[in-house]
Amino acid sequence: MVNQAAIMDQDAIRRALMRIAHEVVEKNRGVGGLVLVGIRRRGVPLARRIAENLAQIEGTEPPVGSLDIGLYRDDVGRRPWTPVAASQIPVSVEGKVVVLVDDVLYTGRTVRAALDAITEWGRPAAIQLAVLIDRGHRELPIRADYVGKNVPTARREEVLVQLREVDGLDQVVLVKPEGSDQVEEKR
């Protein structure tokens, strides 16, 4: 049997993304020179929502791009083949502050690939990272600048982020396989 525990509902996601938008404005003193880049797939709608929040707060909406990291993974040839999608960044990232957006930060390997991918588009002044969920278990020295919610997890658990643009509803659930109640170190 599989247990699911709700971690965030629609309102919690909305509030977290609004808080992240405020933190982005505070840290960057506005939205000038900012480009939001969502990591496909669910990072893209999250980046759009943060951009809309920034427009509400500051009156200007920063450009939003999408990034597919399939060609930059460090495990190409070691896992089943997956199709890649075209990346699209509407403006030059040269000299800009790029805020990478993803749904879940876990091992950090996706973000590492995204860092490689983004630098092919130019040399940003800085790259920051925003994630809806940080579930721990990093395998690389990577941390997020903005976090919606920290969720301690076991490796065998799965964090499922669902967004209305992709999945038809907004929620985050923790999926625990059977027998995962037994003691396992949570990070």
Add this chain to the structure above:
Amino acid sequence: MEDFLGIAELGTKTLQDLLDTAESMAEVLTRRVKKVPTLRGRSVANVFFEPSTRTRNAFELAAKYLSADVVNFTGGGSSLEKGETVWDTVRTLEALGVDAVVVRHRTSGVPEAMARQLDIPVINAGDGEHEHPTQALLDLLTVRQRFGHIAGLTVAIVGDVLHSRVARSDLYGFSALGARVILAGPPSLVPEDLAEPPVRVTWSLEEALAEADVIQVLRIQRERQQEGYIPSLQEYRARWGITRERLAQAKPHALILHPGPQNRGVEIDSDVVDGSQSAILRQVQNGVAVRMAVLYRLLGGEPE
């Protein structure tokens, strides 16, 4: 997918996946730095027993843009020209330890036979009169980019269908994705029993042009004259050549494709090749993107 030997054996889903992937590879080609690290440390051997410039170059660039290393076994002084057999070549490739082989041969079935001998992926770059699957992929991609879809379109393949591996691969690919295919040419090159319904055979160029959204113009080999398939190149042009006047009878949006290299003034006129309805240069660009997609598809997954 372990090898890439022909369009006929691919499912619709695999075809769609390859086209979607090729679309993202086409995006990489628009960048200033056209290189991604995906296949770093892997090597690809281009083994061309039959001469080819554009297909080989496109495969070589595709591998290099994916950061793979490339080694070429081609005519012009290589061991292939000194009479090395296919089987010696296979053993050489195994010994060299390459990760994939791209092969072209004038005999149908050689890539498949090599695939049976080799544990590494084999990609068919054209075998005899059998298939030229990456050409079909680039034709499909070019058409999909222009029309946004393939299903429901009418595709006319005009010329020496009988001897054309391009025609065969196109026929399978466009049919699989829901297009109607018309084969058009003189009876000697498009015999009535060449295809079964719903594929249509016509000996009337006018009929094919009137209905086509896409016109694939096949190259006419000069040898066909000596072999008696056509009376002369001049007569072929008069009856089957795509001229500006003939194109004017087609639909205004009809797209002109040609697998290249063109015999200008024979199967197609210069002002059609260079005209606004021609997608021939786009085909060449897409040739690199689809070959990147195939290499990524074969080498980018864990061995099955």
